[in-house]
Amino acid sequence: MAFALLFDSTHCIGCRACEEGCAGKWNHPYDETIAAEDHLSAHKLTAVQTFQAGGEERYNRRLCMHCEEPTCVSACPVTALEKTAEGPVVYHESRCIGCRYCMQACPFQVPSYEWHKRLPRIKKCDLCIERQTAGQKTACTEACPADATLSGTREEMIAEAKRRIAENPDGYYPHIYGLTEVGGTSVFFLSAVPFEQLGMNTGLPHEALPPLTWRALSAVPGVAAVGSVLLGGIYWITHRREEVAAAEGKEKGR
């Protein structure tokens, strides 16, 4: 059983209660100025965004997608990011060296950095793993008054998304964003309009990204082994002539 989250933008009223609930859980400050910021940052791990699409104002939420095969987890050199068995991708701040490769690697540009701190950390949503394991909803789900954010198991969320589309096919764009993007995520999106109109990257591959670097990395032992033997062989051949000359010189000397 893995935790997941479903965001249905057709239900979202843009009240930002999810942002406030999230800030409360993380003990982040939250006021009107912060509410007006429409992007993720180290003090805003979910952000509601407003778009003009299909002739009306529509809202979207950004948060960590908790990928099935997370790019950030594969990128981190010191295993500071972990894909838990429960589904959420969590961050172990005591391991992090601050190289920011996870930020560079994330196809959703999710991880944020404490740019102005002397001892900075990466910040990102953890899908309220501690609340969910205790049987509670995520802070954002609990705060949502409009049934736009739901949390539960991955199977439940996918079934609920399919049910909503099936019951109201005219009201939805026929795609569950997150089902297959970069190999699938644990956060799913529903929308009435194509997802690029809500600022989502629709050009992502449907295969996970970590194999792209793994293919190169798995060649390393072979390159090292074959390379060493090859170079050693070349050394032996190119220096052979000198050895022969030296040996001949010795013989003549005697």
Next chain:
Amino acid sequence: MTGAMPAVNTERTAESRMRRFPIWRILFGLLMAAGLYATYLRIVGGLGAVTNLNDSFPWGIWIGFDILCGVGLAAGGFTLVAVVQIFNIQKYRPILRPAILTAFLGYVLVILALMFDLGRPDRIWHALIMWNPHSVMFEVAWCVMLYTTVLALEFSPVVFEKFGWEKPIRIVHAISVPLIILGVILSTLHQSSLGSLYLIVPTKLHALWYTPMLPIFFFISAITVGLAMTIFESYHSAKAFGKALEWDLVNGLARILAVALSVLLVFRFMDLAGRGVLHLAMENTLEAWLFGLEVVLMLLPALLLYRSHVRRNVRAMYLCALMAVFGFIANRLNVSITGIEAGSGTSYIPKWTEVAVTLAIIALGFAIFRLAAQHLPVFAEHDAHGE
């Protein structure tokens, strides 16, 4: 031709050194002062205070130039070690030590730059015990650590000779064969792994640069810049120390450089054609122009160096090498910065403090190289333990 050069050179160098020294010292002092002030701001205010980086664009010139170009410019070390010690082409032995010194200094300065860029430099050792073999950054970290150690050992006999320590020289000499092989393997892996770093950003990096071939292209281009930097260095060392520049030696390097550049360019265009994105290079976009600049800076020196009358002129060869160095820098900056801006939905121009730190590190590199060359037997004609 080379026979008449030393005397003239010595006089001119001694004279110009007298005249130029105060200017270089003042410039060095200014760069160091600016760099130290930027360092203070970095420590006190964090990366946000001294860089124009943000959550959408987490890597700037400290990675794109200081690390990617720094490691590349140090590639003369492994190229020359392979040529002289493994392929046993003794003609190039006189420039082996300067090349190893450059590589060692380059790596030390890369680690210094990393200390600025890492959010928690105090935890750099975490890579030693917290392993993630699936991370390219993990491979990079290990290559940097191990290869810097190898370079220190490869350079150590120069220091031991200076102080006349015979025993350590014998120890290093005893392990020299595995050491040079390990060094070439590690730097091969390191140069290519810097390209592999960007395999994870297929949706961010522009298609003119994003290719599964990135690690191989990074490796071949490292060889080109290694050769170009060796020519660059030999030229300047000869001037600075009033020695004759071996025309035959530079001519040989220039020929290999022309071939290496040609191989790189052919592979890159084959790759572009194979991926069906060759037309992107012809469009009127910023990326296409930057790609064009990069290609011209590699193609021009390659074509020129094939001409024998260009190779008869040391200064012309030096200028070609300089072009190849700039072509390399353009490539690394395109991969790490300009080619990634559009895909990140942002634009980035370094803050003055980022530039100040970078310039201070370069100045430090030149100063230490000069000191080492003056006080250690780097340019010694003989190698007491020549294999």
